[in-house]
Amino acid sequence: MINKLVEKIKKTNAPIVVGLDPMLSYVPEHITKAAYEQFGETLEGAAEAIWQYNKAIVDAVYDLIPAVKPQIAMYEQFGIPGLMAFKKTVDYCHEKDLVVIGDVKRGDIGSTSAAYATGHLGKVTVGSKNFSGFDEDFATVNPYLGTDGIKPFIDVCKEEKKGIFILVKTSNPSSGEFQDRLIDGRALYELVGEKVAEWGSDCMGDSYSYVGAVVGATYPEQGKILRKIMPNAFILVPGYGAQGGQGKDLVHFFNQDGLGAIVNSSRGIICAYKQDKYKEKGIAPENFADASRLAVEDMIADITGALQ
């Protein structure tokens, strides 16, 4: 799957991923109204609204991008109906041949991590049959529990040719509270980065490992250090746009081959229609997905421009 991701990035010339993190407050009124008319003001109604919202955005941008990253928390908050909308979104993005990164940030130990890996990337056996639970292509994973937590994901990745991105240095303001603490003179995130390189070394695709890392766009200096520590790891970079990161900050997340990183924007794309920049172009809320397409084009131009 890492090979497919690299190929699609080359083909689209767009090292970006669209974060499908719908909040109900992002969804234009005509969509929520229709959903509530059909299902009432219920969890099912909310799930229908975010699904319709996602679908319109995916339809508008899928030919420009290699991948999407649905954030499962935004669906999980609506309980079972929300998770059904998550699954529908994953399946629909696969129909559009997009690589799907499940931003699930799971992580546990032993058989429990194996269960998460199975549910999101693998197949579970029921009697004589096998089934995929959610079937993303990649999942994000939390490293706090160490190798016991990561190894079961890697086992499933090898079997299914899928991948993971391990949280190394997150984009949020307080990420330094633990991640930046010095251990023998080096930050914890560096040690985690070394482990990512180690874990990933025996599961290589053609040029990059199945085991990638998450490093926030808001920390370009740390990105530069981590790029060197994990030369074969693809870096998933959140924090672009709404969180403050810009194309020019991101150059050092990439390798000399112009690859090795994929930059996520969520709100900046899916909620573009609320930005003055796109409102001024006369895009009405009914045509919100047109603003998303323009925002994707602008993001690609910003990042590929910075990389040249």
Next chain:
Amino acid sequence: MINKLVEKIKKTNAPIVVGLDPMLSYVPEHITKAAYEQFGETLEGAAEAIWQYNKAIVDAVYDLIPAVKPQIAMYEQFGIPGLMAFKKTVDYCHEKDLVVIGDVKRGDIGSTSAAYATGHLGKVTVGSKNFSGFDEDFATVNPYLGTDGIKPFIDVCKEEKKGIFILVKTSNPSSGEFQDRLIDGRALYELVGEKVAEWGSDCMGDSYSYVGAVVGATYPEQGKILRKIMPNAFILVPGYGAQGGQGKDLVHFFNQDGLGAIVNSSRGIICAYKQDKYKEKGIAPENFADASRLAVEDMIADITGALQ
């Protein structure tokens, strides 16, 4: 909810929690057979099997214990039907007046952590109405992202009078890989423990905080240190039984008041019928829940004995 947990522990004289972490391989054949006859060898069939298995165990032990801890990964591996069985289990345990600790180990930043907190502990607003997604009483939370990841959970806990247990020192062999690394001469888990005490200081119940910690039974020395660092935090202790922890190792996880810790056993209870100890008593697989009840009684005796 921390007050309810303390009350129920006092009433049952059982500082224990039963981990409802069903694997299909644990479920006796008469249950899987009936479930597959009804739903086929499908995700729905698997979900029905683990739900029936859980229900029988809960029916057999609910009067002896204060709380249960369903591990969501074991349900999530069966996709949507599995998560429906999780929700059914949570609801059924509430009917039995058990405190439900959702072992979800979620953790993200800002609005994303808020969405997890809403989904598991709070209420989500849809139009003019509010709904609970999963509605556990406590959730386990991963600290790697720092205060930004924890604060949204605490906000929901305050509003809903619910609680969290933050991973501090996990029970697995490789937990030390990052958690034991020294920072200014002290282990990372100690720093996380200090943060737990700090985060918990402004959300106190009558005697303990809503903000608790997870510390593995397999690390009694670290438990002793952390007990002092976080005097008002309830400690959720996994790793008893199948993972190797015993009652005598656990004394220092408790405070002088005999409270302050709640010890989890999963496999040792729910899969007791497979142990020679209970097989020798002539318990057939059809009566697996009887073995679970005996195992709960044995566990209570082991722990309360050690505490005397």
